[in-house]
Amino acid sequence: MRYVHQNRCIKEKVLEFYEQVYEIVRMVPKGRVTTYGAVARALGMIRSSRLVGTAMILTHGPELGVPAHRVVNRDGLLTGKHHYDTPTHMQELLEADGIVIVEDQVQNFAKVFWDPLVEL
DNA sequence: TACCTGACTATTT
DNA sequence: AAAATAGCCAGGT
Numbered sequence: 001m002r003y004v005h006q007n008r009c010i011k012e013k014v015l016e017f018y019e020q021v022y023e024i025v026r027m028v029p030k031g032r033v034t035t036y037g038a039v040a041r042a043l044g045m046i047r048s049s050r051l052v053g054t055a056m057i058l059t060h061g062p063e064l065g066v067p068a069h070r071v072v073n074r075d076g077l078l079t080g081k082h083h084y085d086t087p088t089h090m091q092e093l094l095e096a097d098g099i100v101i102v103e104d105q106v107q108n109f110a111k112v113f114w115d116p117l118v119e120l
Numbered sequence: 121t122a123c124c125t126g127a128c129t130a131t132t133t
Numbered sequence: 134a135a136a137a138t139a140g141c142c143a144g145g146t
Contacts, residue, residue, distance in 0.1 A: 014143070036128055046129095047141055053127035054143070073128065080127030090127095 017045070018055040024116050025056075028070040031098045032114035033106055035074045042116035057083060069093040076109030 024039050036052040045051075056068040060083065069090045073079045081090040081104065091101050100107040 011143095040128085048143090049128040050126065050142065051128090056127050068127080071127075074130095078127090083127060 014051070017043070017048070017051060018058065021052050021055040022059070022064060022066045025066050025068065025071060027116070027120070028067060028114050030067075032112050033070045033072050033076070033094070033099065033109075034114045034116060035072060037074050038113075038115050038117070039071065042120070053080065056080060067093075070097070070114075072106060076106035076113075078104040078106070 020043050021039055024042055025034070028034050036049040037046070039052045040046055040049040052071070056066075056071060059066045059068045068080070069084075071080070078090050078094075078101065081087060084090045091104070094101055094106070099112060106112065
């Protein structure tokens with residue numbers, strides 16, 4: 001019993017983390033991008049960048065207002081593109097935002113990078 | 121319990 | 134400077 005109870009507590013903590021991730025990602029302005037690591041760092045969980053990616057996967061099902069396509073890896077690469085309907089969907093969403101992408105690489109990355117720690 | 125797998129990063133070759 | 138290695142942590146088998 002205690003095992004189950006404990007497990008549930010852990011799960012709630014994770015879900016809480018996901019919610020915080022969504023809060024931040026929702027703030028990313030159109031035309032800018034941020035990174036998994038930057039979001040994790042902004043939440044004081046610098047070692048949990050992988051979890052930010054996991055949280056992004058969960059945004060596909062229900063209609064949350066989370067622009068997950070604006071989160072890329074620390075080099076400005078579209079590492080999450082394989083989780084969309086088509087291999088180009090993520091790129092198209094970003095291009096609709098006004099971002100230029102060449103071979104999965106965000107151009108002018110330093111300029112469009114939006115750091116939650118700095119901007120908030 | 122043990123081992124594998126990732127929308128990750130930082131460090132070391 | 135590219136590639137390999139090594140931490141990371143929640144989930145799944």
